[in-house]
Amino acid sequence: MISCRRFSIAFVALSLLANTTRLAAAAEAFIILDSQTGYIFQAQEAKKKHQVGSLTKIATAVVVLDWAEHKAGNLNQIVTLSPDAFVGTGENNIGLQPGDAIALRDLLYAALVQSDNIAAYALADYVGSTLEPSGSAASASKVTPVTAFVSQMNALATQLKMERTRFVNPHGIDDNVRPLPYSTAEDMARLTRYAMNKAGFRFYVSQKERQISFQRGAHKLSYLLRNTNELLGKQGIDGVKTGRTARAGDCLVLSANRESEVVKEGAMTAVYPRHLIVVLLGSPNRFGEGAGLVEHGWQLYDQWAAAGRLADPKKLL
Numbered sequence: 001m002i003s004c005r006r007f008s009i010a011f012v013a014l015s016l017l018a019n020t021t022r023l024a025a026a027a028e029a030f031i032i033l034d035s036q037t038g039y040i041f042q043a044q045e046a047k048k049k050h051q052v053g054s055l056t057k058i059a060t061a062v063v064v065l066d067w068a069e070h071k072a073g074n075l076n077q078i079v080t081l082s083p084d085a086f087v088g089t090g091e092n093n094i095g096l097q098p099g100d101a102i103a104l105r106d107l108l109y110a111a112l113v114q115s116d117n118i119a120a121y122a123l124a125d126y127v128g129s130t131l132e133p134s135g136s137a138a139s140a141s142k143v144t145p146v147t148a149f150v151s152q153m154n155a156l157a158t159q160l161k162m163e164r165t166r167f168v169n170p171h172g173i174d175d176n177v178r179p180l181p182y183s184t185a186e187d188m189a190r191l192t193r194y195a196m197n198k199a200g201f202r203f204y205v206s207q208k209e210r211q212i213s214f215q216r217g218a219h220k221l222s223y224l225l226r227n228t229n230e231l232l233g234k235q236g237i238d239g240v241k242t243g244r245t246a247r248a249g250d251c252l253v254l255s256a257n258r259e260s261e262v263v264k265e266g267a268m269t270a271v272y273p274r275h276l277i278v279v280l281l282g283s284p285n286r287f288g289e290g291a292g293l294v295e296h297g298w299q300l301y302d303q304w305a306a307a308g309r310l311a312d313p314k315k316l317l
Helices: 002-018 053-070 104-113 117-129 145-159 185-195 199-205 286-306
Strands: 029-034 040-044 078-080 101-103 209-216 219-226 237-245 249-265 268-283
Touching: 029 185, 029 286, 040 185, 040 286, 053 104, 053 117, 053 145, 053 185, 053 199, 053 237, 053 249, 078 117, 101 104, 104 117, 104 199, 104 209, 104 219, 117 145, 145 185, 185 249, 185 268, 199 237, 249 286, 268 286
Parallel strands: none
Antiparallel strands: 029 040, 029 268, 078 101, 101 209, 209 219, 237 249, 249 268
């Protein structure tokens, strides 16, 4: 009798989940998923190629963090900014100058918290110099530190089965760039799941503000970074990144947490982490839509959990 009752509850819950009103968004593409399992709750044009702007910096940061973890790279290493870092990178809100000396760690904060293009380039320039392949002088001359770094970004994409993604630089600028970079909402969700499994990355993207410092000659200068993600700290949102170019429009990746659910199943106790990822590309109102997608995502999550967390393999990322 108990098993029949449980079956009835699960059947009703599944019916509710199947009949849930699908949320329409003005964004060109979006996806909502459970971070733990990769189960996709809802998606719109999630496989369509799209420019993603500074969401690219998620991949940049992951390559740097992987380098630090696997190659014993030191994030406290002080690097000197090359003039190349200022070519075609647009605005310079921090006020950095060629020749400034700054730690890799502070460059990561600048790239992820305030989405600084110069910082992203400088990270690629330094870390890429340690990744250059050995070979003849002729072949080596064709590989710059930054192109070596971008190759690692694309290798990461291949590793994560981001089959509809191409990175061409470390910051995501797509103006006067050939070939054009592109990705999809689905691929950016794959990347975000991988990135958010790194404690260091989670910490960087959770910071509303962060003071960094750099050396200019004999003078030590400081700058207070402010996070470009206006939803950070609301609705359980703990990251991740904004992006914007004329081609990409306004883009946003969000992660949101709720306290883990503890479920007693007879003599056993199961603990279910509750963590959503939302990716939004080409939105006319990324923060308004992002907040709405997170709210809708939790409704879908609750219905999915009530139905027993059954995950259709065709809907797994």
